[in-house]
Amino acid sequence: MIDIERASKSYQGREALRSITFTVPAERSLALIGPSGCGKSTLMRLVVGLIRPDSGQISVDSVPMTPSTARELRLRMGYVIQDGGLFPHLTAAHNVTLMARQLRWEVARIRERLASLAELVQLPPDLLGRYPAQLSGGQRQRVGIMRALMLDPKVILLDEPMGALDPIVRSHLQQDLKRIFRDLRKTVLMVTHDMGEAAYLGDEIALMRDGAIVQKGPLDDLRQRPAEAFVSEFLKAQRLQ
Ligand code: ADP
Numbered sequence: 255m256i257d258i259e260r261a262s263k264s265y266q267g268r269e270a271l272r273s274i275t276f277t278v279p280a281e282r283s284l285a286l287i288g289p290s291g292c293g294k295s296t297l298m299r300l301v302v303g304l305i306r307p308d309s310g311q312i313s314v315d316s317v318p319m320t321p322s323t324a325r326e327l328r329l330r331m332g333y334v335i336q337d338g339g340l341f342p343h344l345t346a347a348h349n350v351t352l353m354a355r356q357l358r359w360e361v362a363r364i365r366e367r368l369a370s371l372a373e374l375v376q377l378p379p380d381l382l383g384r385y386p387a388q389l390s391g392g393q394r395q396r397v398g399i400m401r402a403l404m405l406d407p408k409v410i411l412l413d414e415p416m417g418a419l420d421p422i423v424r425s426h427l428q429q430d431l432k433r434i435f436r437d438l439r440k441t442v443l444m445v446t447h448d449m450g451e452a453a454y455l456g457d458e459i460a461l462m463r464d465g466a467i468v469q470k471g472p473l474d475d476l477r478q479r480p481a482e483a484f485v486s487e488f489l490k491a492q493r494l495q
Pocket of ligand 1: 265266269270288289290291292293294295296297
């Protein structure tokens with residue numbers, strides 16, 4: 255579903271990504287993790303089509319990402335960023351339904367979808383009339399997830415979605431996300447700095463360093479067959495080894 259083939263990207267002559275290759279098969283989830291500055295966000299922005307690789311190819315749903323396909327491909331992907339990334343001057347409902355309105359969905363269809371999404375992410379519907387500043391961090395993130403799911407994309411991308419939340423809110427949201435992605439059979443690529451979260455939400459983990467993937471696999475593989483000392487050190491630092 256998501257295919258990255260030998261993608262490289264430099265900023266001012268410095269390589270941020272060095273020939274990255276990986277696949278996320280349909281209905282599977284991959285968590286990208288690694289030290290700050292290792293290239294996680296750059297990789298995510300390539301997949302969303304916000305930036306282009308210097309070389310290499312990104313495909314989503316077997317369609318190569320090019321300037322002419324980027325917009326159409328973006329509609330097949332829901333993107334959730336830290337703290338929801340909501341427009342502050344629009345209500346929660348308006349944030350969620352923005353794209354559907356632009357695509358001229360019928361009012362009844364929009365209303366129905368909004369109600370079913372609120373139920374799915376367990377957001378009390380009366381909160382939908384509020385502005386982002388009138389919601390808690392966890393509620394904002396639930397609205398952000400509703401927005402990402404609105405057009406029912408096959409692919410969901412999450413960039414540190416739980417980064418700004420306290421541990422209990424975070425843990426509830428992680429459980430809900432796992433249920434939602436499994437039930438809706440989404441293909442998921444996420445960035446996190448928390449190995450516990452990566453292992454909980456990702457079928458596989460890709461541990462990155464200096465613009466490259468050091469090892470990709472389930473947490474048990476990383477634990478039992480670390481590709482390099484760095485893998486064990488990283489797990490140890492996260493108290494997982
Ligand atoms: P991460 O998300 O893992 O923290 P990033 O993808 O943000 O890493 O950054 C990877 C590298 O690219 C870092 O060295 C960072 O300083 C650099 N970088 C990221 N974005 C830009 C940019 N817009 N201009 C210049 N350098 C950048």
